[in-house]
């Protein structure tokens with residue numbers, strides 16, 4: 001599946017973002033290894049640390065549909081900057097991906113950058 005198609009799924013999710021505190025709406029879309037797309041938005045909370053990133057929402061949707069492998073993940077920012085996954089999300093992505101899994105960021109103005117998980121999270125923690 002091409003990046004543009006995944007971006008469109010991420011944009012649809014972004015519209016649903018619940019971000020009244022930061023006003024920073026993010027959308028994510030995962031291509032699962034079952035061929036399906038799982039999207040998610042950030043979900044904030046008045047108790048700020050309880051907010052959930054868009055990537056985490058998309059991962060939850062994927063796992064809730066019995067898919068546990070990310071083939072690719074796309075993240076759309078709300079502005080002209082690329083939105084790189086936070087540290088916690090890098091570890092959450094690593095749980096369901098491998099070193100060569102592609103992570104693609106888009107800005108609203110169409111800026112695009114693709115990196116590998118190993119570039120975002122080298123020396124990732126794991127127990128094997």
Ligand SMILES: O=c1ccn([C@H]2C[C@H](O)[C@@H](CO)O2)c(=O)[nH]1
Pocket residue numbers: 019022024025026041042043044051052053054055075083084085086089
């Ligand atoms: O990759 C990211 C970075 C930030 N956020 C959210 C968390 C918070 O709701 C808002 C501002 O940090 O953006 C995401 O969803 N994904």
Ligand SMILES: [Zn+2]
Pocket residue numbers: 053054055085086087088089090
């Ligand atoms: Zn995050």
